[in-house]
Amino acid sequence: MGWLGLEGRRALVMGAGGLGAACTRALADAGARSAVVDVAEARLKSLRDDPALADAGVRVFPADVTTSEACEEAIAAAAGELGGLDVLVHAVGTNDRRPVVATPDEVWDRIVTLNLSSAFWAGRAAGRLMRAAGRGSMVFFSSVSSRLAHKHHAPYAATKGGLDQLVKVMAREWAADGVTVNAVAPGYTETELTRSYLDKPGMREEMAGLVPAGRLGTPDDVVGAVLFLASQRAAFVTGQVLYVDGGRTLV
Numbered sequence: 026m027g028w029l030g031l032e033g034r035r036a037l038v039m040g041a042g043g044l045g046a047a048c049t050r051a052l053a054d055a056g057a058r059s060a061v062v063d064v065a066e067a068r069l070k071s072l073r074d075d076p077a078l079a080d081a082g083v084r085v086f087p088a089d090v091t092t093s094e095a096c097e098e099a100i101a102a103a104a105g106e107l108g109g110l111d112v113l114v115h116a117v118g119t120n121d122r123r124p125v126v127a128t129p130d131e132v133w134d135r136i137v138t139l140n141l142s143s144a145f146w147a148g149r150a151a152g153r154l155m156r157a158a159g160r161g162s163m164v165f166f167s168s169v170s171s172r173l174a175h176k177h178h179a180p181y182a183a184t185k186g187g188l189d190q191l192v193k194v195m196a197r198e199w200a201a202d203g204v205t206v207n208a209v210a211p212g213y214t215e216t217e218l219t220r221s222y223l224d225k226p227g228m229r230e231e232m233a234g235l236v237p238a239g240r241l242g243t244p245d246d247v248v249g250a251v252l253f254l255a256s257q258r259a260a261f262v263t264g265q266v267l268y269v270d271g272g273r274t275l276v
């Protein structure tokens with residue numbers, strides 16, 4: 026048994042993007058039995074085509090998690106496939122950078138639904154199962170935007186601030202049932218979510234200049250925190266937001 030004790034733990038990763046895929050690979054390396062869902066077939070295909078993940082028995086299936094019913098179904102399907110659910114990693118999210126006065130309702134609603142409502146729906150469904158089993162760990166993706174007032178991030182920042190509070194309330198309600206609920210809050214990390222923004226002339230250097238560590242994050246920088254919080258080593262850690270940001274929130 027490895028130090029984290031994740032062998033055989035049954036994990037659902039929601040989101041096969043840059044961070045979700047990295048978490049899926051790290052969970053497989055740690056010996057967890059995982060399923061992963063995403064709305065984008067291309068993202069799922071890249072995981073399906075990965076021989077290491079196939080060897081680890083990672084199940085991959087499509088789901089659009091923007092309704093309560095879809096989240097309930099995804100949790101139930103994963104628990105059915107895996108024979109229960111010990112770990113939930115919620116790694117879906119989106120952003121749309123605009124000034125507040127240029128943000129239409131459709132953009133606000135879309136970001137709130139995916140970033141925050143899906144976390145509530147998935148957490149509630151997983152919480153029911155984990156409480157009944159008397160154990161479980163959930164890890165959600167917050168962001169440095171939950172704390173910093175970045176311009177042109179109103180819906181995104183609001184959802185991440187809301188997520189931090191959602192995590193704390195779920196953690197408090199379920200602590201006595203052996204269920205931990207935490208969040209990892211990355212700074213700018215190179216994935217599809219940030220690529221077009223960082224590709225603007227000079228932007229990558231400007232953003233890296235704001236980070237005391239002097240560089241942007243990579244998905245591999247984030248997975249250690251996720252695996253720790255998902256593991257029994259963190260059984261007494263709950264309701265926390267762990268910043269993985271090279272010191273970005275210190276300045």
Ligand SMILES: NC(=O)c1ccc[n+]([C@@H]2O[C@H](COP(=O)([O-])OP(=O)(O)OC[C@H]3O[C@@H](n4cnc5c(N)ncnc54)[C@H](O)[C@@H]3O)[C@@H](O)[C@H]2O)c1
Pocket residue numbers: 040041042043044045062063064065068088089090091115116117118119139166167168169210211212213214215216217218219
């Ligand atoms: N990359 C960063 O710099 C960064 C920083 C802080 C926080 N985060 C957070 O980390 C999480 C993961 O971000 P990422 O960088 O991996 O982004 P990403 O864009 O690479 O991945 C997001 C994934 O969500 C999936 N998705 C979108 N809509 C969906 C839907 N309706 N149903 C199911 N899946 C859907 C996308 O297909 C994609 O695979 C997000 O919550 C994000 O806000 C990212």
